[in-house]
């Protein structure tokens with residue numbers, strides 16, 4: 001398959017649709033409005049199903065590969081079902097383990113990232129090789145005999161693809177990212193060349209908000225000029241989306257106001273259009289990828305355990321390397337620091353208070369039935385996939 005050609009066709013179609021939408025003040029839509037209940041974001045029973053049937057069953061992104069550049073580099077993660085460690089192996093591959101000693105369960109790694117030649121438990125100093133094998137049992141002449149090969153670290157399914165590290169948070173499963181992405185989204189991600197970029201200073205936030213409210217907040221093109229009147233709303237169009245639905249994941253185009261110069265013209269996509277648009281991918285179940293002309297942003301959301309009121313959001317900026325950018329190291333650092341500042345001033349300072357408030361407000365037992373508009377197409381599709389996964393029999 002020629003992935004470049006496919007992506008060009010997708011962009012062409014979307015650009016034409018978007019220009020028509022802007023001239024008519026409409027957007028791609030879902031068939032109907034959809035009522036929903038605030039209990040979707042507060043029900044502990046549903047949160048258990050989401051933890052197990054979503055995060056325990058399907059692949060999701062946990063890191064960019066450049067966050068583990070060399071052998072024995074690790075990152076530790078708080079996933080919904082397991083505390084995990086991902087370790088770059090000497091052969092260049094990655095392995096993931098539950099971050100728990102097999103002796104009496106002490107936490108092996110407490111730092112968010114680092115380098116480990118050996119994983120040494122702080123409690124009784126058992127140690128493990130970076131490939132998870134149990135290496136040392138202290139005072140083993142008195143500990144007693146057991147089969148050491150069965151007491152290595154518990155391995156979790158992990159795979160690298162398109163420059164990202166993906167996991168399923170369940171030791172019983174096997175992972176196949178290409179199968180999960182499907183041919184369309186796999187081709188789109190391949191076309192983005194994300195494996196050539198580097199992740200600049202990833203940010204992690206713990207939020208007192210259901211993960212689906214967080215995800216919805218960043219799929220939403222309807223709120224832009226209302227919630228961000230002095231920042232994003234000045235630069236970006238509101239309520240104008242051209243979307244390609246791939247059944248599970250979806251891709252959509254939104255625009256900067258600078259695109260207005262092309263309204264009414266029948267033009268094809270070329271590279272210069274990147275300056276006037278943002279390409280977004282929703283990667284089910286929990287990720288928003290935004291492609292800008294100069295870089296890619298990645299926003300991921302996951303629950304903390306089975307707590308419906310708490311989530312972890314990770315924000316990433318992936319940029320060309322210093323060498324590829326042609327900038328000096330100093331200029332490169334300054335540029336991305338500034339970019340982070342802008343992103344935080346919008347997402348952290350403007351979106352977070354609203355989303356925190358949604359979680360609080362909807363905890364009112366009599367908050368009433370809510371309504372999702374036809375124009376909120378991306379949120380309808382996100383709900384469709386969450387519902388499908390929650391209803392699916394585990395392991396099927």
Ligand code: FES
Pocket residue numbers: 101102103104105106121122123124125126
């Ligand atoms: S709990 Fe790790 S060595 Fe005892």
Ligand SMILES: [Fe+2]
Pocket residue numbers: 217223224227228351
């Ligand atoms: Fe926002």
